[in-house]
Amino acid sequence: MSSPTFTPDTAAALGGPSWLLARRIAAAEAFAASPLPSKEEEVWRYSRIGELDLERYATVAEAPADRHVAASSVASPAARLVLVDGFLVDSEIDPALAAAGVYVGRLIHAPGADLLLGSVMTEPTDVFALMNDAFAREPIAIVVPRGVTVERPVVIEHHVARGGAAVFPRLVVLAHDDADVRVLEVFRSGESTALVVPIVEIVASPTARVGYLGVQQLGASTWQLGSVVARAEASSTVHVSAAGLGGDYARVRTDCRLIGRGATGMLTSLYFGSGEQMLDFRTFQDHAAPDTSSTLLFKGVVDDKSASVYTGLIRVRKNARGTNALQTNRNIKLSEQAWAESVPNLEIENNDVRCKHESAVSPIDADQRFYLESRGVPPQVAERLVVAGFFDEVLARLPVPEARVALAGSIAAKLDAHEGVR
Amino acid sequence: MSELVISGLHASVRGKEILRGLDLVIRSGEVHVIMGPNGAGKSTLSHVLMGKPGYEITAGSVLLDGVDLLVLEPHERAHAGLFLAMQYPTEVPGVSIEEMLTEALVATGHPHGGLRARLEAEAERIEFDTRFLDRSLNVDFSGGEKKRNETLQLAVLQPKFAILDELDSGLDVDALRLCSRRVEAATHETGLGVLAITHYKRLLDELRPDFVHVLAKGAIQVTGGLELAEELERTGYSQWIERDTVETSVSIAGFGDDPFADPFA
Numbered sequence: 001m002s003s004p005t006f007t008p009d010t011a012a013a014l015g016g017p018s019w020l021l022a023r024r025i026a027a028a029e030a031f032a033a034s035p036l037p038s039k040e041e042e043v044w045r046y047s048r049i050g051e052l053d054l055e056r057y058a059t060v061a062e063a064p065a066d067r068h069v070a071a072s073s074v075a076s077p078a079a080r081l082v083l084v085d086g087f088l089v090d091s092e093i094d095p096a097l098a099a100a101g102v103y104v105g106r107l108i109h110a111p112g113a114d115l116l117l118g119s120v121m122t123e124p125t126d127v128f129a130l131m132n133d134a135f136a137r138e139p140i141a142i143v144v145p146r147g148v149t150v151e152r153p154v155v156i157e158h159h160v161a162r163g164g165a166a167v168f169p170r171l172v173v174l175a176h177d178d179a180d181v182r183v184l185e186v187f188r189s190g191e192s193t194a195l196v197v198p199i200v201e202i203v204a205s206p207t208a209r210v211g212y213l214g215v216q217q218l219g220a221s222t223w224q225l226g227s228v229v230a231r232a233e234a235s236s237t238v239h240v241s242a243a244g245l246g247g248d249y250a251r252v253r254t255d256c257r258l259i260g261r262g263a264t265g266m267l268t269s270l271y272f273g274s275g276e277q278m279l280d281f282r283t284f285q286d287h288a289a290p291d292t293s294s295t296l297l298f299k300g301v302v303d304d305k306s307a308s309v310y311t312g313l314i315r316v317r318k319n320a321r322g323t324n325a326l327q328t329n330r331n332i333k334l335s336e337q338a339w340a341e342s343v344p345n346l347e348i349e350n351n352d353v354r355c356k357h358e359s360a361v362s363p364i365d366a367d368q369r370f371y372l373e374s375r376g377v378p379p380q381v382a383e384r385l386v387v388a389g390f391f392d393e394v395l396a397r398l399p400v401p402e403a404r405v406a407l408a409g410s411i412a413a414k415l416d417a418h419e420g421v422r
Numbered sequence: 423m424s425e426l427v428i429s430g431l432h433a434s435v436r437g438k439e440i441l442r443g444l445d446l447v448i449r450s451g452e453v454h455v456i457m458g459p460n461g462a463g464k465s466t467l468s469h470v471l472m473g474k475p476g477y478e479i480t481a482g483s484v485l486l487d488g489v490d491l492l493v494l495e496p497h498e499r500a501h502a503g504l505f506l507a508m509q510y511p512t513e514v515p516g517v518s519i520e521e522m523l524t525e526a527l528v529a530t531g532h533p534h535g536g537l538r539a540r541l542e543a544e545a546e547r548i549e550f551d552t553r554f555l556d557r558s559l560n561v562d563f564s565g566g567e568k569k570r571n572e573t574l575q576l577a578v579l580q581p582k583f584a585i586l587d588e589l590d591s592g593l594d595v596d597a598l599r600l601c602s603r604r605v606e607a608a609t610h611e612t613g614l615g616v617l618a619i620t621h622y623k624r625l626l627d628e629l630r631p632d633f634v635h636v637l638a639k640g641a642i643q644v645t646g647g648l649e650l651a652e653e654l655e656r657t658g659y660s661q662w663i664e665r666d667t668v669e670t671s672v673s674i675a676g677f678g679d680d681p682f683a684d685p686f687a
Contacts, residue, residue, distance in 0.1 A: 366475060371512040371559070374472050375575060376500035376526035385525065389516025389558065 005058040005166075006031065011134040013061075019114040027124070027133030034127045043126075046309045046341050047280055048249045052223065057166035057195040059135050060085040064161055073186055073215070074402045078152040079104035079142075084159045086137040086167045100148050102181075107141035107172060116141050116172045120201035120229045125253060128225045132199040136170035144179035144208075153400050156185045160222065163192030172201045175208035175236075182211035184400045188246075189219040200228040204236035206260060211239040211399025217246045217410065220275060224250040234260030234289075239399040243407055244271035244279040244300075245414065251280035258285075258292035258320075265294040270394040270407075272414050273306030273338070283312035285325055287353075293324035299394050300331045301387055302338035303418050311343040314357065318349045327357040332364055332390055334383070334418060384415045424450045424487050424503065424582045426615060431482035432640075433463075433470045440466040442640030443482070448583060450613040453606070453629055457620060457651060458637035459659035464619045465509060467637070468587040471617075472506040473499050486583065501530050503582030507572040507589050509619075514559040519571065522559065523578060537578070544577040548600045565592025573601040577608065584608075586618040590625040602628035623655045638662030 011028035012021065036052060037044045064084040079093035081104065093104050103110050110116060117139060124130045142154055158169050175181050187196060196218060204210045210230070218224055224247050232238040242252050256265040271279040285294040300308045310329045331340035344357035364386055372382035391411055395404045426448040433441040440463045448454050458464055470477050471484060473496040484491045491499050514522075520541060527534035538555075545552050550570040560568050569589055576584050586605065590598055606629050608614035618629060626634075626648060634650040636643045636659070643662055644650070 365512075367512045368514045370474055370496060371508070371514060372517070372522055372525075373496040374474075374500060374506050374508075375522055375579065376497050376529055377522060378497050378525075378529050379495065381525045381529065382497075385517045385521060386514065389514060392516025392558070 006054060006131060006135065008032065008134075010059055014135065014137055017108055017113075020108060020117070023117065024134050027130045028135070031127055031130040031134055034130065037126060043253075043282060045311070047251065048278055051249070056193055057164055059137075060087075060162055060165045060167070063087045064089065073157070073406050074153055074155050074184060074400075076152060077155040077184075078102075078150045080155045080157070081105070081140060082157045082159070083138065083140075083169065085162050085165050086169065088138045088140070094152070097150060101145040102148060102150060103141060103143040104154055105140065107139035107170070110141035110143055113141070116143075116174060117170070118201075119172065119174070120203055120231045120257075121199065121227075125227050125229065125255065128197050129199055129227055132168045132170055132197050135166070136168040136199070139170035139172065142171070142173045142181065142183060144175045144181045146176040147178045149180040150182070153182045153184045153402055156183065158185070158187045158196070158198070160189035160194045160196060160218070162194075163190070164194065166195040166197070169196065169198040171199070173210060173212065174203045175205060175210045177205045178207045179205070180209045182213075182400050184213050184215065184403055186215045186217065187224070188217050189222040191219045191221060194219070194222040196222060196224045196226070198224070198226040202228070202230040202238060202240065204230070204232045204238045204263075206234040206236060208233075208236045210237070211241070213241045213243070213398055213400040213403055214252065215243045215245070215403065215407070216250055216252070218250060219246060220248060220277065222247050222250075224252070226252045227255070228252065229255040230257065230265070232256070232258045232260060232263035232265055235262040236260060237264040237266070239266035239268065241266075241268040241398050241400075242271075242281070243410075244269065244281070245410055247277055247279070249278045249280065251282070253282040255284045256286065256294060257288060258294060259288045261289045262291045263289060264292070266397075266399070267294070267296040267298070268394055268397050268399075269298045270391050271298075271300040271308055272411060273300070273302040273308050274304050274414055274417065276305045278307040278309070280309040281311075283310075285312070285314045285327065287314070287316045287320040287323040287325060290320055291322040292320060294326070296327045297394060297397060298329045299391060300340065301334060301390070302331065302340050303334040303414075305335070305337045307339040307341070309341045310359070311341070311345070313345045313347060314355055316348045316350050316353050316355065321350050321352040323350065323353040323355070325353070325355045329359040330390075331361040332387060333361060334364065334387070384412070387415055388412065424613070424615065425485075426504075426583045426617075427483075427485045428471075429483050429485075431470070431484065432480040433466060434478045434480055435466065435476065439480070440640055441470065444637070444641050446617075446635070446642060448615045448617055450582065450615050451609050452633070453609060453616040453618065453631045455618045455620060455626060455631040455634045455651065456637045457634065457654055459663050462638045462662075463640045464637055465587055468506055468509075468585045468619060471585055472496055472504065497529065500526065500579075500581070505576050505579055505581035505584040507569070507576055507584060507586045509587040509591060511560045511568045511572055513561045515561055517559050518556055519559055519575065520555055523575065526579065540578050541574065544574050547577070548573055548604050550574055566594050566597040569593050569601055570597060573604050577604055580608075580612050581614065583615040583617065586616065588619055588621065590620055590622055598625065599628055605629055623651045626651055636662060
């Protein structure tokens with residue numbers, strides 16, 4: 001892979017402590033030697049990866065002049081970090097939490113920094129993870145000590161301001177034994193072309209509880225190639241969720257690895273495609289220990305000429321007896337030209353398991369619409385109520401309930417736009 | 423005084439003619455009951471009147487105070503004053519009765535400020551637990567809860583005419599009494615005209631019919647008063663049943679492939 005900007009030199013110029021620098025350069029070299037993926041690979045099937053032209057993007061070398069960003073999406077968070085074009089421009093943390101040993105900030109200053117990065121993503125999931133390893137300007141860490149509960153969500157907001165920017169957000173969340181934390185990460189960009197390659201690593205130590213919600217509200221010309229990897233240890237609970245609303249082609253791959261006995265994984269997402277955008281979700285529910293359970297619920301709507309992809313694999317390894325796994329993907333097509341792909345898969349190596357998967361792609365339910373219309377609700381309003389109601393179940397389940405109202409508002413805005421074109 | 427006039431109505435589903443020239447006139451405050459065998463077209467009539475997609479009207483007219491309902495969208499028929507209490511009310515996840523009725527009232531320009539209070543007052547009249555007001559419409563409701571929910575909407579929307587498509591099915595005795603009493607009250611309070619479709623006479627213990635009609639072979643065969651319903655309770659519909667209807671109902675009942683076999687043999 002030869003690109004004038006994504007080189008080992010560019011990676012080296014990002015600096016950092018020696019362990020990070022070495023890691024960056026090694027990743028950049030590995031990236032330079034790797035081809036970009038193609039649709040022929042199963043995990044990229046149905047995607048638009050063939051359209052990716054890295055020449056159009058470059059890393060941003062200078063901190064943004066305008067550091068003003070919109071107010072937080074959540075009132076009084078436990079901590080709030082704001083990054084613009086990959087630069088950390090603002091951070092605040094509740095002093096009481098800091099005093100309790102909670103760390104939220106630049107990863108390089110976190111306790112045990114050199115062990116945090118790559119602690120879950122021991123192998124890069126794809127070349128874009130290599131790019132993130134090489135070019136993430138300011139990796140962020142959230143570390144919650146043993147037994148500490150962080151009541152309010154930790155909020156991380158990314159804004160991509162510069163046209164042609166390639167930004168590589170990196171977040172590591174480590175919840176020590178019996179800790180409890182919820183994280184809201186928001187991605188926004190302007191209308192110009194941009195590439196966002198976020199990686200999130202989550203560790204839930206024994207009996208810890210971690211909730212993560214990634215809200216993607218990127219501009220219509222932004223590409224996103226993201227990955228979330230979570231590791232759940234014994235009797236812990238990890239809830240990884242996403243809201244996919246913006247972007248041109250926006251992909252999130254989620255790997256939920258249940259490696260400790262009795263671990264629980266929840267995967268919850270909602271997405272709403274419009275215009276010509278494509279929202280692409282890949283999930284892996286990996287049961288690698290006995291008595292683990294995972295529940296996946298992904299619900300999406302595609303309008304106009306947009307498309308969505310859901311492909312998911314439940315993998316139950318040989319030793320994972322007593323596994324309980326659910327996988328549900330439902331899609332509503334609001335227009336004839338819209339397209340939704342839904343491919344659930346099972347790979348089971350143990351007999352003592354309960355697995356269920358379910359997927360559906362259909363237009364808006366005619367009976368539901370008729371019911372509302374028969375009471376005097378006009379057709380477009382009926383459609384809006386049914387679609388909003390369709391997402392209700394997902395909104396209710398999100399691990400960061402503080403974000404529900406804003407998300408319901410974003411969905412309503414998309415539905416209003418839908419009514420507007422009719 | 424309002425008037426719902428159905429004249430010479432013919433309707434088909436997937437090319438099969440179900441209604442074959444149905445005539446009926448309902449005026450404010452009147453209670454009309456339609457009884458009839460399975461497959462006679464009772465539910466088709468209710469769906470066609472409300473404008474459910476999937477039916478083809480081949481002839482006839484339906485006028486509400488002179489307004490041609492058949493050219494209107496379902497929500498416009500509702501605005502014109504028609505209400506359908508469905509036999510199988512649809513589950514609508516994530517939408518509450520209050521959200522739905524707010525939108526319905528907004529669409530007609532009616533004030534909806536006091537909606538919550540009206541819902542609660544009407545719910546109390548039919549002993550419908552107000553916790554259902556905040557739940558998704560019909561989702562995980564029992565049969566009786568669904569019918570109470572339909573009756574509640576009828577009471578709040580105050581239509582000119584209501585079609586009750588087997589309101590009695592799935593209702594326990596208490597709920598049936600409360601719901602039919604509420605409808606009966608509306609005929610006096612707001613001059614509601616009622617077209618009640620039923621198989622059973624028990625609905626008529628509270629809802630006093632002015633007219634009882636037998637619908638068979640896609641048309642009204644005979645009209646009478648309460649005594650007709652009583653007679654039907656004793657004699658059944660055998661004299662109006664078509665051969666093909668008999669075959670259908672017998673095979674549905676699970677008595678085997680031979681429609682003429684003795685089911686008790």
